[in-house]
Amino acid sequence: MDGAPDHCFQPDTCPGGAYAARGGGGLTVGLYDAIQTKETLWFGWSGQQHEDAAKRPVQQEQVGNVNYVTFDLTKREYDRFYLNFSNGVLWPLCHYRTNLIRYTREDCDAYYAANEVFADRLVGLLEPDDTIWIHDYHLFPLGRMLRDRGVKGRIGFFLHIPFPPWSVARLLPKLDMLLAGMAACDLIGVQTPEDETNLKGCFEAYGLKAAVEAVPIGIDPVSFRQQAIESAASEEVIKIVDTLDGTRLIIGVDRLDYSKGLPERMKGFAALLKNYPEHRGQVTFLQVTPVSRGGVESYRLLKEELDGLVGTINGAYGTPDWVPIRYTTWPIGRHILAGLYRMADVGFVTPLRDGMNLVAKEFIAAQDEDDPGVLVLSRFAGAAPEMPEALLINPLDAEGMADALHIGLTMDVEARHAAWSAMYGEVSRNTAGSWSKQFLDSLEAISPCH
Ligand code: GDG
Numbered sequence: 009m010d011g012a013p014d015h016c017f018q019p020d021t022c023p024g025g026a027y028a029a030r031g032g033g034g035l036t037v038g039l040y041d042a043i044q045t046k047e048t049l050w051f052g053w054s055g056q057q058h059e060d061a062a063k064r065p066v067q068q069e070q071v072g073n074v075n076y077v078t079f080d081l082t083k084r085e086y087d088r089f090y091l092n093f094s095n096g097v098l099w100p101l102c103h104y105r106t107n108l109i110r111y112t113r114e115d116c117d118a119y120y121a122a123n124e125v126f127a128d129r130l131v132g133l134l135e136p137d138d139t140i141w142i143h144d145y146h147l148f149p150l151g152r153m154l155r156d157r158g159v160k161g162r163i164g165f166f167l168h169i170p171f172p173p174w175s176v177a178r179l180l181p182k183l184d185m186l187l188a189g190m191a192a193c194d195l196i197g198v199q200t201p202e203d204e205t206n207l208k209g210c211f212e213a214y215g216l217k218a219a220v221e222a223v224p225i226g227i228d229p230v231s232f233r234q235q236a237i238e239s240a241a242s243e244e245v246i247k248i249v250d251t252l253d254g255t256r257l258i259i260g261v262d263r264l265d266y267s268k269g270l271p272e273r274m275k276g277f278a279a280l281l282k283n284y285p286e287h288r289g290q291v292t293f294l295q296v297t298p299v300s301r302g303g304v305e306s307y308r309l310l311k312e313e314l315d316g317l318v319g320t321i322n323g324a325y326g327t328p329d330w331v332p333i334r335y336t337t338w339p340i341g342r343h344i345l346a347g348l349y350r351m352a353d354v355g356f357v358t359p360l361r362d363g364m365n366l367v368a369k370e371f372i373a374a375q376d377e378d379d380p381g382v383l384v385l386s387r388f389a390g391a392a393p394e395m396p397e398a399l400l401i402n403p404l405d406a407e408g409m410a411d412a413l414h415i416g417l418t419m420d421v422e423a424r425h426a427a428w429s430a431m432y433g434e435v436s437r438n439t440a441g442s443w444s445k446q447f448l449d450s451l452e453a454i455s456p457c458h
Contacts, residue, residue, distance in 0.1 A: 037098045039141075042444035047073050049138070050131050054078035057086050066129075072276045081122070088118030091303045094146045096318060097180070100306070101173070102145060102169045103361040106179055106340045116182065120149060123189075127153035137161050139451065142193065144168050147191030162321065164451040165190055166197040169363040170390065172206045184214050191218040195451045199224050199363045199390040215455060219454060223447045224394060225364050226439040229373040229432070232346060236374035239347025248344070249351050255330070256417055258293040259352040261367045262359075263300040264337060266310050269358035269403035270297065270385060274317040274333070276358065276401075277408025281325045281332060283407065284414045289330045293356070294348065298339035311337065349374035354416045357391075358403040364390040370396070372431045380428035382416035384409065394434050397427040 020152055043050070058064035071078045081090065092115040100108035134140070139162045142150050151163045177183055187210055190196055196218055198204050204222040211218045239245050249257075256318035258277070262268040277293050297314070301307045318335045325332045340348075349355065355371035368383060368391040375381050385391065385398035392400060399412040 019380075022114045028183075029286070033383075039444055042441070042448055043074050044072065048075070049133055050074055050076045050077055051126075051133065054080050056080045057083050059083065061125075077133060078088055080148075084118065085122045085125070087303070088115045089122035090146065091301065093119040095301050095387050096304050096306075098145045098148070099169065099267075101177065102171060103172075104172050104176055105266065105361075106176060108266065109179070110305075111181065113181075120185075121319065123147060123149045123153055126150055127157060130154065130159045131159065134159065134161075139448070140164070141166065141448070141451075148186050151193035152189040152191075156194045161456070162195075162446060162451050163193040164195045164197065164446060165193040165412060166223070167203070167207075167363070168199070169196055169320070169391055170200075171203045173206045174209045174213050177206070177210050178213075183210070187211060187214055187216055189219075191216045194219065195447070196220045196452045197223040197447050199452075200393060203363075203390075221450055222439060223443060223450070224390065225366070225443045226435065226441075227366055227369045227373060228440050229435045231370070232370055232373040235343065236346040239343050239345075240350040240376075242343070242347060245347035245351065248348065252292050255290055255292045256287075256354075257348075257352040258291060258354040258356050258413065258417075260293070260297075260356045260358075261349075262296040262297055264297045264307065264311055264314070265300060266306060267359055267361050269360045270295070270310070270314050271317055272360070272403040272406070273356060273358040274321060275406040276403070276413065277333065277356075278325070279406040279410035280413045281321075283410050286456065287414070288325060288332075289327065291332075292330075292333060292334060294334045294352075295336075296340050296345065296348075297335065297337050299337045304393055306422070310443045343353040346370070346374055349375060349381075353381050355381060355385075356413070357384065357389060358386045358409065359389050359399065360403055362386070362389040366391075368395060372428065372435050375428055375432070377425075378427075378431075379421060380424050382419055382424055382427065383431065384412045384416055394438065395431050397430040 020109060040430070054067055059082070061082045064080040065084065066077060066079045092110065092112070096110045099117065100106065126147060131154060140154065140159070142163065142165045151165055154163060161379060171177070180186065191211060195208065198207060198220060199222065201222045204220050207220050260273055262270065264270070281288055301312060318333050322331055322333055349371050355368065357365055357368045360367060368385050368389060371383055383395065383398040385400055386403050387400050388403070392398070399416055401409050401412045403409065
């Protein structure tokens with residue numbers, strides 16, 4: 009994987025906000041804006057493992073106002089806290105995929121124990137009045153653990169993934185303990201009004217009081233747009249576009265994750281070729297899908313399914329001089345991806361559930377204003393309520409997706425421009441920087457309850 013900052017992509021979310029630390033993702037960009045102006049401690053997992061819990065190294069690096077402190081997980085913590093419980097229990101639960109949950113008491117205990125390690129390490133680094141912002145489902149109980157260690161300052165928590173309603177969430181053993189962990193925070197941010205309603209319902213079910221607010225995350229559209237313009241003119245991207253041989257381009261970009269509706273997307277594309285044969289030989293679907301969480305069984309099975317589907321569709325519709333689906337399971341540098349978004353006629357974003365989905369926003373930011381592409385977007389992406397001008401689809405309905413792709417591929421420039429400019433307006437209004445500012449302003453406005 010390329011390590012240069014503008015290519016830096018870690019195909020996963022990591023506990024402790026170490027989300028491709030200082031890479032190009034929306035979270036880091038959003039936080040970056042907020043933290044540049046104040047003395048800030050960035051604390052989280054290093055992404056590395058160490059054999060010996062007692063001897064694991066702590067990495068520390070000061071860059072400008074920001075002190076980056078990260079530490080290694082042990083193999084046991086990585087397996088049980090990170091893979092098994094965070095990604096094998098909490099992730100499917102929060103994405104409404106209860107049949108994929110693999111719960112054991114031992115993994116649950118390891119999750120809480122790892123959060124205690126985070127709390128122990130963090131508390132020694134804090135100043136008395138520090139404001140703390142915790143990120144994501146790996147660290148649900150951390151707020152409570154910090155309070156137990158005497159932390160009195162403001163604590164905020166932001167959940168990047170969806171939160172299910174009580175009827176689904178209650179499947180989790182010790183849900184009350186998890187919610188009590190979050191309720192120790194002064195403010196809990198979620199992506200959408202639906203998540204807000206669901207989480208509030210769960211707190212009410214246990215008689216817990218917590219402030220929950222929907223604060224949808226954004227991207228940095230100005231810099232992404234600039235990157236897309238430069239990238240589209242680069243030799244690397246021009247070379248790729250040349251190989252398309254004049255065919256129209258549909259693009260999909262996602263971590264290889266069952267929440268992203270990837271097999272469904274392939275079936276939608278196949279339905280386009282079946283129901284609208286005029287597009288055969290005229291369109292190429294490029295799906296960029298870096299493998300993630302290969303240590304979790306459901307992810308390995310998904311990859312097999314996807315590999316099979318791509319082969320089947322290419323075999324059924326491809327010709328000696330045309331490959332319908334181009335598919336990679338490794339990441340592509342952001343400096344190339346941005347240009348490919350810009351050159352694409354359709355952005356194809358089909359999650360079954362997604363906290364937000366930054367790809368939808370990046371696709372819009374990257375478009376050429378005079379000849380913009382069309383966004384086909386799942387109703388179940390957190391981005392959908394902000395982007396009603398997209399062609400909204402249900403990923404279970406292959407024929408419906410085929411209709412939307414056909415509409416997108418044949419839409420005239422006036423209609424494309426009208427939809428794009430409305431969505432670009434929204435992406436420009438609610439940016440990564442305004443997201444972190446709104447959250448931190450709301451947190452500051454609350455008088456600490458602990
Ligand atoms: C979680 C929530 C929420 C993807 N492939 C490559 C690549 N990417 C970049 C995209 C985008 C990011 O990764 C993916 O962001 P998403 O939002 O789509 O999805 P998750 O990773 O699941 O993120 C999600 C997000 O947190 C933020 O709150 O929106 O709902 O699940 O930036 O461009 N980047 C590069 N090469 C790739 O191959 N360079």
